[in-house]
Amino acid sequence: MSVSQLPSQPTDSNSSGATDVTPVVALKELVARLHREQNKIQDLLSSLGFALRSFNNLNQFLELIPLMATRVTDADGSALFLYKPNGQVRLEQLHWQDSRQRKSIRKALENATSQMTMLPNAAPATNATGALNDQMHRCLGADMQVFGTAILVKHTERGWLYVLSRDPEYSWTETRQKLVRLVADQTAVAIENDELAVELRKKERLDQELEIGAEIQRRLLPRQCPSIAGIALAARCQPANRVGGDYYDFIPTNHNPTQPNSKDNLENSRWTLVIGDVMGKGVPAGLIMTMMRGMLRGEVLHSHTPAKILQNLNRVMYADLENSHRFVTLFYSEYDPQTRMLYYSNAAHNPPLWWHAATKNVTRLDTMGMLIGLEANSQYENGQAQLEPGDIIIYYTDGLTDAAAASGDRFDEDNLISNFCVACRYCSSPQEIVDYLFDQVHEFIGADKNNTDDVTLVVLQVK
Numbered sequence: 001m002s003v004s005q006l007p008s009q010p011t012d013s014n015s016s017g018a019t020d021v022t023p024v025v026a027l028k029e030l031v032a033r034l035h036r037e038q039n040k041i042q043d044l045l046s047s048l049g050f051a052l053r054s055f056n057n058l059n060q061f062l063e064l065i066p067l068m069a070t071r072v073t074d075a076d077g078s079a080l081f082l083y084k085p086n087g088q089v090r091l092e093q094l095h096w097q098d099s100r101q102r103k104s105i106r107k108a109l110e111n112a113t114s115q116m117t118m119l120p121n122a123a124p125a126t127n128a129t130g131a132l133n134d135q136m137h138r139c140l141g142a143d144m145q146v147f148g149t150a151i152l153v154k155h156t157e158r159g160w161l162y163v164l165s166r167d168p169e170y171s172w173t174e175t176r177q178k179l180v181r182l183v184a185d186q187t188a189v190a191i192e193n194d195e196l197a198v199e200l201r202k203k204e205r206l207d208q209e210l211e212i213g214a215e216i217q218r219r220l221l222p223r224q225c226p227s228i229a230g231i232a233l234a235a236r237c238q239p240a241n242r243v244g245g246d247y248y249d250f251i252p253t254n255h256n257p258t259q260p261n262s263k264d265n266l267e268n269s270r271w272t273l274v275i276g277d278v279m280g281k282g283v284p285a286g287l288i289m290t291m292m293r294g295m296l297r298g299e300v301l302h303s304h305t306p307a308k309i310l311q312n313l314n315r316v317m318y319a320d321l322e323n324s325h326r327f328v329t330l331f332y333s334e335y336d337p338q339t340r341m342l343y344y345s346n347a348a349h350n351p352p353l354w355w356h357a358a359t360k361n362v363t364r365l366d367t368m369g370m371l372i373g374l375e376a377n378s379q380y381e382n383g384q385a386q387l388e389p390g391d392i393i394i395y396y397t398d399g400l401t402d403a404a405a406a407s408g409d410r411f412d413e414d415n416l417i418s419n420f421c422v423a424c425r426y427c428s429s430p431q432e433i434v435d436y437l438f439d440q441v442h443e444f445i446g447a448d449k450n451n452t453d454d455v456t457l458v459v460l461q462v463k
Contacts, residue, residue: 005023050148058194065161065187066095072179075163075170077102079109081132082159082268083152089132090112091256105164123400132160135295140164140342147172161187210283214242216264217286220293226250227302229337234430236438238399244454245285246397247293253334268337272300274332275458276386277396285454288326292317292372296332305361306332306345307367307379307380314347314380321373328337328372331395333365340387340462345380347372348423350398353417355389355424357462362417365393392424393460399453403441411444430459 047068066078074452077096091109096102112135136146148162161184163176181311217239225233230248231285237246251272276286310332321327331352333344344365348379351366367381387393398418403411419440423433434457445451 003303021339037047039286056120058190060075061190062093062187065183068091069093069161069163069180070097070184070214072183073163074168075165075175076416077105077164079162080159081113081162082191083157087136087158089438096164105140106424112139114134121381122389136162143168145172147176147180149184149449151184151191152189153192153407158188158191164198166314169203212241212284213283214239217243217290217448219388220290221248222250226252226271228271230340230463231335231337232461232463233273233459234434236426237435237456238438238451240399240452241282241448243283243286245281245289246278246399246454247274247278247289247454248395248456248458249274249293249296251297251391253300253303262458270336273333273335273460274330274393275397275456276354277326277397277456279327279329279455281454284324284326287326288321288328290329291320291326296330305382306334306343307369307382310345310347310369310372310380311378314370315376318376327374330372331365335387335460342385342387342393344383344385345369346383347378349382350396350401350413352393352395354385355394355420357424358388360421360425362421387462391432391462393431394420394433394437395456395458395460397454397456399440399455402453403445403447403451406449411441415444430461433459433461 017316020042021427047064061199062080065080069075069078069080076098077094079091079095080093081093084090091106091113094102094106094109096105113132114193119344122126133146137144143166145167148160150157151161153158158301159202161180163180199416214352221237222235225235233250237244237248239246240425249272251274253270253272274296276289278288280290292313296309296313299312299316302309302312304312311331313330317328328347328348330347331344331349333342333352335342342365344367345368346365346367348371351364354363354365355361356363365383365385368382370378401411401416405411416437419437423436427436438455440452441455
């Protein structure tokens with residue numbers, strides 16, 4: 001049968017077939033519109049995430065926030081408020097769809113916040129926040145709907161993100177709240193990342209300055225031990241931090257000025273051997289150590305006795321040390337190669353240990369004397385020791401004897417004396433003694449731990 005021969009069907013515009021088609025089309029259009037909206041929101045949030053990863057400038061990122069908040073919530077505009085360090089509210093960024101109204105909206109928002117001060121760690125539902133909302137309604141007009149969410153950085157309120165609408169039908173739905181919360185959270189991440197970057201740059205600058213300070217200090221300490229007739233020397237300084245407060249030095253005192261670079265002249269001249277410790281660690285102690293080094297080298301040129309040199313040094317440094325609330329321990333000695341005599345004076349430093357080769361006994365080199373910087377008119381005593389071939393002296397700072405094991409026990413002086421006697425019997429050179437004693441300290445505190453104080457050791461052996 002041909003199509004033309006088919007029986008005709010009655011047509012009725014109100015038939016059930018026609019009425020069934022219309023809801024299906026409307027549903028399809030609704031689904032398509034919702035799908036488009038979902039894609040738009042996903043694209044906006046993806047763009048915001050990309051900006052968060054890519055932008056190095058916080059202000060560039062913050063410029064996007066009100067625009068994104070406006071788009072994802074279909075509002076007329078959005079405003080980002082942040083707190084200044086003093087707690088005052090500041091309008092950071094504004095987006096308004098109608099460019100003709102943008103200027104008046106900005107002025108109204110600035111007027112609303114000009115007298116507002118909010119505590120940065122206030123809870124979202126505080127009177128201060130409510131006051132801000134009231135101010136915004138008063139300045140923007142009763143027809144403006146205002147909805148906002150807090151920007152929280154490490155559980156601390158740092159500002160607010162508001163969406164604004166003049167549509168009377170506009171509703172603050174749960175979906176819109178979640179979307180604005182997402183944008184606010186991205187804002188909080190950007191703020192925290194920027195603050196971390198600022199702190200990192202500060203740390204990098206500080207690290208660079210510390211490294212420069214450490215390099216200067218390394219250059220001020222002797223690069224190698226001098227050649228002195230009749231004795232052999234070795235030394236090591238190990239700061240707890242990059243810059244330390246320990247100090248040791250070798251200074252020629254009376255070589256012939258007409259032949260200042262003569263090797264024989266330097267070897268046979270009288271030499272100063274000094275060790276000191278500034279109370280404390282780090283940069284402040286390092287600065288005081290550097291100042292003390294310069295002043296001491298100036299005092300040595302006057303050819304005074306050791307006690308007089310310490311007295312003059314104390315008098316010169318007293319005011320600066322008193323202001324810094326720090327003190328210095330110092331052991332000063334002069335060795336005469338012609339007589340093998342060691343002249344010394346002590347300003348409350350750990351007494352050097354003297355191992356007598358003939359008797360295999362250990363005695364301390366000590367005199368009465370106060371800390372440098374404790375009293376302006378401190379008096380010091382002179383002492384002297386006649387050294388014999390094979391005798392060994394160690395100068396050290398308290399970082400050696402105060403080294404602590406995991407149990408809390410200290411290495412202490414008795415332990416040092418015991419290990420020193422072993423080293424004197426079995427080590428063939430001052431450098432071996434230095435290495436042996438440092439190894440014993442590291443073994444005592446634990447191989448995986450570092451000493452918490454600066455450690456300095458100088459070994460003198462009479463040939």
